[in-house]
Amino acid sequence: MDKLSVMHAFRRIVERGSFARAADDLGVSPALLSREIKLLEESLGCTLIARTTRSMSLTDAGRIYYDEANAVLEAVRGVETRIREGAGAVQGHLRVNAASSFAQMVIAPSLPEFLSAYPDLRLTLSLDERVVDMVEGGFDLSIRIRPAMADSALVARKIGIIRQRIFSSRGYLERAGTPQTPDDIPAHDIIGFALATHLTSWTLHRTNGDTAEEPHTIELDPHVRVGNSLILRDLLIAGHGIGTLPDFVANEAEARGDLVRVLPDYELPSPEVFAVTASRLGMDAKVSAFLEHLRPHLQA
Template sequence: MDRLSVMKAFCRIVERGSFAKAAEDLGVSAGLLSRDIKLLEDSLGCTLLNRTTRSMSLTEHGEVYYKEARELLDAFDRAEDRVRSGAGSLRGTLRINAPYSFGLEVLSPLLPSFMDRYPDLELVLAFDDRVVDMVEGGYDLSIRVRAELPDSALRARSIATVRQSLFASPAYLEAHGAPGTPEELASHETVSFLMSDAPASWPLTGPGGTHEHALTSRIRLGSSLVLRDMLIAGRGIGSLPSFLSDRAEKSGALVRVLPDWSLPERHVYAVIAARHGADSRTLAFVDHLSEALRGSG
């Protein structure tokens, strides 16, 4: 029994939730996978998977084995992939999906240096603010900016933290005054983001504890770039991530509102479909993005 191959097969079965789907991914028969897992269980002296005709679940021993096996396989993949990427020998096509605003403001400036570093690599970058099906779309990597990710068959790495704050233009605040407390937001015009984790409210935390401000915005937008433009144009108060607000705040086009109160932080996640795994192209891009975000401070 090839222990490494069987370990990979076991992890694929767990991540795909069935022998049939794992067999399809690996290009073997479900019967062969079943036989290999039985041999693995016999060699370990315990049952790893509870199997019936309709369901499959991990035993307590299976949970331990999966966790340890996944860590070992990831370390093995990283060792090989880092050597390949360090040698500058990346080839093939890397397919990435990212939100519009993050893609335009953050990823776009990083692409030339990445492509210069790997001249034999082809890149496909698609922008979409919706959460896409990575497997169906054929993506190797999806960048997601969220407060947290739901549990799924995807492997994610948090590579940066994004501040989220309230802003308005100087003209708006001069005309309407600046709210001194979260309760005073009720008397102001607000602009809300439809794709937010909590599109109907702003959960604020500050000196007075917590305050959940329910949004009744006249303007509700599906693009945070347009939202920023509307705030600069004086249409009200809105929430922006730091990668969209920093330049406007430094230039004076936007002013922070309720600076002592904060919204939940969001995280930049690099998400990889478990069925694909993290290859050298994907890891190289994630490392490149991580280095750039660390450098931007």
């Protein structure tokens, strides 16, 4: 028995003063309505409506049930109204998880403007290089950089793309020599991103010239492995070797001349930026607002 549905039917019977009129309003037969009320009375162990062939009246128990059912139904309606109204409002608590280097370089600079635009919003930004359990962690949104997202119960939307290139410092290249071909790379000191899928194997493809050339794969054994792209960048700037960096980490250092491109005609496959949510019912207003604010800072 659907108690809320029966409560609604009972209230309509009382307010209309007739099983037939209530049944007509609800689009069901009077016989079905009568059976529903009979089952309700049996479950409660008392009579709610005293009825004859010509009239009906509430018993004392029926009047109590009507008052309480009316309060319950109004409370449910109020909750549903607040949820519907709130679904379009940028408010509440937004919980976001992202890779630490991406959060520091891309998300963090945009946060002051975002928070000023939505003063009623609370924000928790959690940084983690590894993929987390969104449901267990209670996150509304996870920003992940991956070559592809595996099929799962989560919903992943592509929101950007990252260029992955090879960098070093001028000082290191002057000391150790500048690689001229991909096959020169393994002879150098390699600094690797410990969590990357390309830690020990770089598949390089040309970005200009003969783009039809087959990708070139080289096997590596990095002498230094770190789990944070910002640390990797700083080690490269300090002249400790050659490594790959995403554009959002390397751009400023390259513009200043602290880093230079190695094999500038080559780069690794471009990973994508995914916005991952747990629900297939669509993003709520606060998640949508956050992603819209972030989008101009991404390379689509």
